[in-house]
Amino acid sequence: MSIWKRPVPAAYLCLGLLYAVVLTLSVGALFGTHIHYDRVAEIARSGFGLIGLVAAIRAARGGGRAWRAVALSFLVLVVSPALALAGTTMVDDVTHVAFVVALLLALQLFPLPATSRRERWKTVLDASVVLVGGFMLLWYFSFGRYIEQHGFSGSVIVPAAVYPIADLALLFSVARVLLRGTLGSAPRALRMLGAGALVLFAGDAVHGYLRSHEQIGTNSPWLFICWLTADALLAAAAVEQCRTDRAERRESPRRFRAARYMPFAAVAVAHGLMLTAAVREGSLWPWGGLALGGTVISVVVLARQTLVQQESDERAVTDGLTGLANRVPFRATSHRALERDARTGKHSAVMVIDLNGFKGINDTLGHKSGDLVLVEFAKVLEECVPDWGLPCRLGGDEFSVVLPGLDFPEQAYDVAGRIASALAPVVIDGKLIPLAASIGIAVSAPGELTHDVIVHRADLAMYRAKAQGPQTRWAVWQESFEMDGAPTAA
Known part of the structure; x- marks a missing residue:
């Protein structure tokens, strides 16, 4: 029986306590018991950013350029709440996009393992499936409805598409890194970083939904819950990378098993949205039946692809003659x-x-x-x-x-x-x-x-x-x- 011998770092305790307090206030705001929770939430975001900034700077000493870019994203996070509290909404939007872009840059700088050209194309195609699924999600819930309400013009499309473009680029990069694996970073830290980026994408989707339904002021606790969760995960990733001893970081790339299901989840989201749209329109002919048939076909094809992938994985790690591991x-x-x-x-x-x-x-x-x-x-x-x-x-x-x-x-x-x-x-x-x-x-x-x-x-x-x-x-x-x-x- 293994015994955990390491004490819990003080940074983790601070992150957990801060997240628990602010999450309680955000949930309370949903039921009207806390009025000024948004100011507390903005201060908490700055606190997450400060913890993450210090940890990322220390991690960058042994982690290369990628963690320096992560530190830059936390620096933006430290500054943006102060601007939001000052009431500069447009500047707040700019700093949030800058935060996403800095995180996107960090994901591009993580060193990827050498692999064959076929494997690289496979990773790009899988990540592209995730990208298309994310686009359909954002189109249906946020900026598609916003463009329909305000007209199809350059003055509407450009500001409405800033968030989605940055978020989709971030989603593609997260999928690419998780599907292919990286070198030189602690696996747990990278998992936290990927999870934080995905939750950040979900928060921006909520932001787009609230904006398109003109509810950004009344239901913003949902938005802050997503963003605070993303901030906490990203800060925890920097802390984990900082505290993990170099000898414990695997030199060989480590792929994340759950990441292989991201393309399947994206396909499920896409077909779910098509079926939902057909039901809401009340038109079973022709779109309802076509959407249902397309969903069934995709399920069958994905099931077969899963079996082929499992067979391929087994061949890659199994001796064909004896059945033992290779x-x-x-x-x-x-x-x-x-x-x-x-x-x-x-x-x-x-x-x-x-x-x-x-x-x-x-x-x-x-x-x-x-x-x-x-x-x-x-x-x-x-x-x-x-x-x-x-x-x-x-x-x-x-x-x-x-x-x-x-x-x-x-x-x-x-x-x-x-x-x-x-x-x-x-x-x-x-x-x-x-x-x-x-x-x-x-x-x-x-x-x-x-x-x-x-x-x-x-x-x-x-x-x-x-x-x-x-x-x-x-x-x-x-x-x-x-x-x-x-x-x-x-």
């Missing part, structure tokens, strides 16, 4: 285990396993028989490795096992002993074939080793076990192995 989850699981166990005070272990005499089986009986031997050995690993471990096939006759969260190194030795005991001759095409393996084990104390080092040590131990003969043996890494000393095998 090198991709092996590295990811090992990295994650070493980082987590460093925080929780646990040990991590890696085994590297090589089948003995496998080349002779391929040469004498053929590759088909060799493949059947690999499948049988994979079954042994699945039976002997506990649920919290990960058996993998690295390629050829080389396998590995990741054992995270160990209380004692002896737990890894027990697993190796079970694998060695379970190996027995197997019948392949009517012939009895001995099944033997060389198992190398390396254990990392909390925070001691990196992925590359622990795998290297497990490799050395495996070769030392193989040197003991063709029978199944396992060896634990010792420092003497680096100097070609005598192995300790069991």
Whole structure:
């Protein structure tokens, strides 16, 4: 059982207390119990901006240009409430757009991982689906109705489109970053930043709705609830990036699993709006039936696409012959285990396993028989490795096992002993074939080793076990192995 050992930062306590107080006042204003809540809310926005500004400046020291741009957005947030309290509404609109643009610039500056041209186009297309869904949402609820009421002219379109254009560009950038992943930033901080940007988009949608219905003065608590939530999330993102130790930031990109559903949500929003419009117009023919049919077709196509995506994802992380995990989850699981166990005070272990005499089986009986031997050995690993471990096939006759969260190194030795005991001759095409393996084990104390080092040590131990003969043996890494000393095998 892991225990949270770190104290809650004072910045988090300030953010939580400030958000709770202002949210209570905003909800009370909806029921008429607080009259001057808007002034308190504007001051609170300035407080969120100040906390975020300090944290973003500190985060920028190790986070590059992106967090400097985030700091700029918080600087705008600190200044804008003072202008709003002074009654300068137009200036307040300008500063809000400047805040969105600064945040948009920050999202453009986050370094993205290198990938193939096809993957980049896939990300752009997925983000474009989210963009179109957001456009339809804003058109239906805010600026489309506003343009219809005030006429289709340049003097109306330009001011009405300033907010939507900035918001849609922000929405596209958020989707692109979350779908592709980033380098050099704490994953939790980036999730908070993305969530804050999405809530900010929702707040601006509410702003457009209230403006188009000429209710911006009566129902503005809803607007402030959205904006305050966005401010709190963005400030928390800067605090999280600032407080996360550099050693805990993953060097490899981390994609967010929930982000893959953003295009599906956008399609659902688009069809929901079309059905809503058809119902409100009371016209089932032709638009009602067409909208319903289009929705059903989209659901079927998206369901099929989901199945194809799941199959593709499984192929990317699974060995096609044995069904075990391949090198991709092996590295990811090992990295994650070493980082987590460093925080929780646990040990991590890696085994590297090589089948003995496998080349002779391929040469004498053929590759088909060799493949059947690999499948049988994979079954042994699945039976002997506990649920919290990960058996993998690295390629050829080389396998590995990741054992995270160990209380004692002896737990890894027990697993190796079970694998060695379970190996027995197997019948392949009517012939009895001995099944033997060389198992190398390396254990990392909390925070001691990196992925590359622990795998290297497990490799050395495996070769030392193989040197003991063709029978199944396992060896634990010792420092003497680096100097070609005598192995300790069991």
